Amino acid sequence: MSEPQSRIYSRDFVGDIEGVSQADAWLAGQLGALGLGADAKYAITLCMEELFLNAVQHGHANRATISVWAESNGARLEFVDDGAPFDPTIVAAKRIARPTADFEIGGYGTGLVQKFARRIRYHRSDGQNRLLLEFDAGAPPSPILTRSARQGNMVDSFDLHAAVRATSAFRDLSDASVEFLIGAAELETFDPGATLMTQGEPGDHALLILAGEVTVTADSPRGAIPVSTLKAPSLVGETGALAKLPRTATARARTAVSALRIGRRALIEVARATPSLLIDVVGRMGDRMRKVNSAISLYTHALAALERDEFDSALLEELRNPIPDLADFGQTFGRMAEQIILRRQRSDEMASAAVIQRALLPKVGEFAAEFGLDIYAAMTPARDIGGDFFDLIELGDGRIAFGVGDVCGKGVPAALFMGITRTLIRINLRETPDLHAAILRTNAYLTNNNSAELFATLLYAAFDPSCGEIEYCSCGHLPALLRRAGGAVEKLPAGGLPVGMFDQLKPKVRRTAMGPGDLLFLYTDGVTEAADGEAREFGEERLLALLAQSEPANAAQWIARVDAAVRQFSQGQAQFDDITCLALLR
Amino acid sequence: MNINIIEVEDGITQVVLDGRLDIAGAQIADPHFTALAESSKALVVDLAQVSFLASLGVRTLMLSAKTLIRRGADMAVCGANENVEKVLRSTGFDEIVQLYPDFASAASALRGGAAGSSSANL
Numbered sequence: 177m178s179e180p181q182s183r184i185y186s187r188d189f190v191g192d193i194e195g196v197s198q199a200d201a202w203l204a205g206q207l208g209a210l211g212l213g214a215d216a217k218y219a220i221t222l223c224m225e226e227l228f229l230n231a232v233q234h235g236h237a238n239r240a241t242i243s244v245w246a247e248s249n250g251a252r253l254e255f256v257d258d259g260a261p262f263d264p265t266i267v268a269a270k271r272i273a274r275p276t277a278d279f280e281i282g283g284y285g286t287g288l289v290q291k292f293a294r295r296i297r298y299h300r301s302d303g304q305n306r307l308l309l310e311f312d313a314g315a316p317p318s319p320i321l322t323r324s325a326r327q328g329n330m331v332d333s334f335d336l337h338a339a340v341r342a343t344s345a346f347r348d349l350s351d352a353s354v355e356f357l358i359g360a361a362e363l364e365t366f367d368p369g370a371t372l373m374t375q376g377e378p379g380d381h382a383l384l385i386l387a388g389e390v391t392v393t394a395d396s397p398r399g400a401i402p403v404s405t406l407k408a409p410s411l412v413g414e415t416g417a418l419a420k421l422p423r424t425a426t427a428r429a430r431t432a433v434s435a436l437r438i439g440r441r442a443l444i445e446v447a448r449a450t451p452s453l454l455i456d457v458v459g460r461m462g463d464r465m466r467k468v469n470s471a472i473s474l475y476t477h478a479l480a481a482l483e484r485d486e487f488d489s490a491l492l493e494e495l496r497n498p499i500p501d502l503a504d505f506g507q508t509f510g511r512m513a514e515q516i517i518l519r520r521q522r523s524d525e526m527a528s529a530a531v532i533q534r535a536l537l538p539k540v541g542e543f544a545a546e547f548g549l550d551i552y553a554a555m556t557p558a559r560d561i562g563g564d565f566f567d568l569i570e571l572g573d574g575r576i577a578f579g580v581g582d583v584c585g586k587g588v589p590a591a592l593f594m595g596i597t598r599t600l601i602r603i604n605l606r607e608t609p610d611l612h613a614a615i616l617r618t619n620a621y622l623t624n625n626n627s628a629e630l631f632a633t634l635l636y637a638a639f640d641p642s643c644g645e646i647e648y649c650s651c652g653h654l655p656a657l658l659r660r661a662g663g664a665v666e667k668l669p670a671g672g673l674p675v676g677m678f679d680q681l682k683p684k685v686r687r688t689a690m691g692p693g694d695l696l697f698l699y700t701d702g703v704t705e706a707a708d709g710e711a712r713e714f715g716e717e718r719l720l721a722l723l724a725q726s727e728p729a730n731a732a733q734w735i736a737r738v739d740a741a742v743r744q745f746s747q748g749q750a751q752f753d754d755i756t757c758l759a760l761l762r
Numbered sequence: 763m764n765i766n767i768i769e770v771e772d773g774i775t776q777v778v779l780d781g782r783l784d785i786a787g788a789q790i791a792d793p794h795f796t797a798l799a800e801s802s803k804a805l806v807v808d809l810a811q812v813s814f815l816a817s818l819g820v821r822t823l824m825l826s827a828k829t830l831i832r833r834g835a836d837m838a839v840c841g842a843n844e845n846v847e848k849v850l851r852s853t854g855f856d857e858i859v860q861l862y863p864d865f866a867s868a869a870s871a872l873r874g875g876a877a878g879s880s881s882a883n884l
Contacts, residue, residue, distance in 0.1 A: 199785050275858055
């Protein structure tokens with residue numbers, strides 16, 4: 177497939193008057209192939225000539241590179257020269273303001289460029305002035321074609337001549353060759369959506385698109401990848417036809433399309449007479465390969481950056497505004513850029529959520545020292561941060577309260593919900609040292625002010641150090657484990673409903689007592705649901721067995737043991753959920 | 763670029779340019795204009811057949827205008843297409859030389875002495 181709409185014509189010229197003159201002639205030829213309106217051609221030619229003359233006469237440029245191409249919303253001219261730095265966008269346009277005999281002869285070029293280009297962008301890099309000019313496309317000369325072209329009607333065939341010559345492959349064809357081609361070709365029409373060529377099928381003809389637009393896609397097992405959109409006049413499938421190769425892409429009519437079907441034999445015949453046709457085909461193939469190569473390199477680069485979570489702004493800019501050569505791949509690159517931005521936003525969000533989550537956790541070491549307790553708690557946040565928390569609260573009646581919770585959800589909303597839940601319970605408990613009342617009030621507040629439909633499971637307990645009595649309340653949380661000094665492990669009754677879901681909550685407060693050496697262990701599902709390489713979960717059994725072991729330890733050591741066991745179990749696997757443990761040893 | 767110089771009655775010289783007044787075109791036209799500016803009494807530059815004109819072409823016209831004004835001779839430009847006229851007006855050339863839609867209107871203006879070269883205004 178070939179002749180994409182955004183084909184770029186580019187050439188180097190020597191920086192002298194002769195070079196400018198050559199550029200004039202060259203540009204006239206290229207503009208014809210771009211199918212632009214007369215005004216656009218005029219404006220582009222004028223701007224090129226003015227810029228080049230300036231660069232030669234004032235910038236003393238040794239060479240200049242000129243590129244032109246068409247885009248959906250107009251045409252573009254890129255002018256690069258190695259002359260002295262000069263930014264024409266900041267120069268005031270010169271104009272004779274009133275009748276006078278004392279006017280200046282030169283220096284009007286820059287003003288004309290400003291007048292004729294829709295937009296001018298300038299930057300200097302690598303010792304070169306780089307100008308990108310945009311132009312309105314204007315109305316292209318429309319090829320007036322009807323079915324009567326087949327009958328060789330004089331008027332229509334005259335327009336056909338122009339259409340054939342408008343493609344770069346056939347530009348240099350003799351009148352006779354054009355005549356021959358038209359004679360050998362057949363006019364075909366396609367409805368919108370119709371397939372012109374199918375990838376993989378043998379190519380025995382080329383299509384010269386006379387009217388309408390064609391989308392070219394590369395079909396892959398993962399779906400069709402847009403390659404380019406072609407506008408009339410353009411030639412499709414000539415490479416396959418000439419080389420007898422299967423179609424490299426699929427072409428579909430985007431609008432109603434009329435096209436000349438040119439058979440392989442006719443193409444070869446014409447190519448024999450005009451070798452420049454073959455040179456053009458090979459040239460455009462090379463051009464495509466070069467573009468594909470640089471697209472692949474940019475894509476690979478971006479992919480590697482995504483994998484490493486490195487979001488270099490320059491790379492992002494390059495993806496969003498690919499150089500003209502890679503315009504065909506713009507859509508794919510755009511998606512890549514979106515992914516990168518999304519990832520960047522997410523990782524920013526995760527980072528701030530992690531900060532919130534950590535900042536809200538109480539300082540367990542200070543708390544334990546203050547109350548002379550052997551209590552310890554730890555939370556290992558998952559990479560995609562969750563909403564786990566633990567808390568330690570002095571109740572003011574000689575008891576202390578502590579608990580763990582798990583907010584359903586991830587990211588900043590979950591972290592905030594966690595913070596609110598924890599704070600509400602803390603405030604309510606300080607007001608009245610009553611687990612039942614605190615949870616009821618917290619739930620009432622959360623259900624009335626919960627637009628995000630988040631909820632949390634909780635397990636809170638109040639401990640009286642003087643007698644070892646434990647009061648505890650579960651709201652849909654995993655059961656607390658009580659390890660007796662002898663090593664026997666009990667699962668304390670659990671149940672209840674999470675907070676934040678229902679107006680009517682009936683939390684059940686239960687009581688038990690801890691003897692000296694007894695260990696109370698609270699945890700979240702991050703412990704039991706940690707998975708190994710074969711997606712097996714750590715599970716409650718393993719946890720119970722671990723706690724049953726006889727080796728003595730303090731609260732911190734018990735948590736370290738659990739942590740180590742979970743880590744060893746799920747070795748190398750990503751941690752999907754926060755892991756939170758709280759242990760109290762009497 | 764083809765140049766056709768026609769001596770019309772009343773001392774009016776009509777210069778008919780045909781083609782693109784780009785670099786190559788200006789190089790061809792320049793010597794003719796230098797000669798005409800030094801010699802003619804009233805010069806009408808007919809751009810009806812000029813498809814392209816940029817600052818180089820304007821320069822050619824301005825050089826002639828300067829000489830003609832200095833000599834007290836007249837000048838007019840006619841037949842410029844839309845883009846050519848845009849160039850002439852953008853540079854302010856129309857401040858020193860009057861533009862006319864066609865040769866007839868330019869010639870009659872010069873004969874009337876109404877508005878040729880702006881020498882009358884200087």
